[in-house]
């Protein structure tokens with residue numbers, strides 16, 4: 412049987428980037444607070460989406476369908492969809508929100524107001540307006556693909572500790588726990604395309620998907636390369652800088668030994684400082700004694716070499732399909 416989930420959700424690339432940034436900046440660095448907030452917010456979003464994926468694992472409706480998890484489209488319009496359900500009758504766009512506490516969706520102007528358990532109040536752009544904008548953008552993409560289909564946009568609340576106390580009349584908001592059953596019972600409009608056409612549409616949408624490349628992060632946050640700690644960090648305790656002895660890295664803290672921990676450090680360089688690294692930069696960043704060691708490390712098939720001799724730089728494939736914006 413053909414694959415029904417035609418794209419699976421992956422851990423967001425920028426999450427690893429922000430974690431590396433937090434790890435390599437001094438604990439009391441003024442940007443640590445903003446970085447921690449970014450990590451929390453990305454984690455919350457990803458956690459909510461994963462929860463919906465889990466709750467949908469037994470999804471088995473009476474109609475034919477395809478699912479795309481985390482679709483980023485970049486054509487003349489840019490937008491991202493948490494989960495897209497494609498059927499022969501319509502598209503259902505599931506926008507997942509993980510914002511805890513009491514939630515009030517207001518209008519004139521539209522906004523989402525959150526009251527946390529601590530009593531703290533916070534306001535956000537209205538997710539209901541956000542999905543309307545995404546729907547409008549998706550409609551223009553569908554038109555360009557000659558596939559005009561109705562689009563439904565229920566908003567999905569990821570956890571039961573998110574309590575909606577006010578919403579505009581007519582707004583469709585589902586809990587993640589009820590989403591599967593709502594979709595099973597969904598009153599499908601008449602079929603607009605064949606199964607074959609549906610599969611082609613899924614592939615066409617995937618071919619337009621390109622993920623936004625958020626790297627390198629340091630300059631984007633006004634952090635200079637000099638503020639980023641050098642060295643190879645222990646993959647287990649994450650803190651201590653590892654020492655190199657006889658082609659092996661050893662952690663002075665937990666005594667872990669590793670022969671390839673340097674690759675993670677170079678990946679972090681690429682996420683934080685520059686998209687590529689030279690042998691001299693590698694020697695300096697990994698605190699190596701000899702340039703020849705850096706050259707040997709960079710001979711790994713993980714790196715793509717560009718340029719000759721002294722100008723040679725090494726690129727690491729971070730994640731397939733991410734693009735510069």
Ligand SMILES: [Zn+2]
Nearest residue numbers: 645648662665
């Ligand atoms: Zn360690």
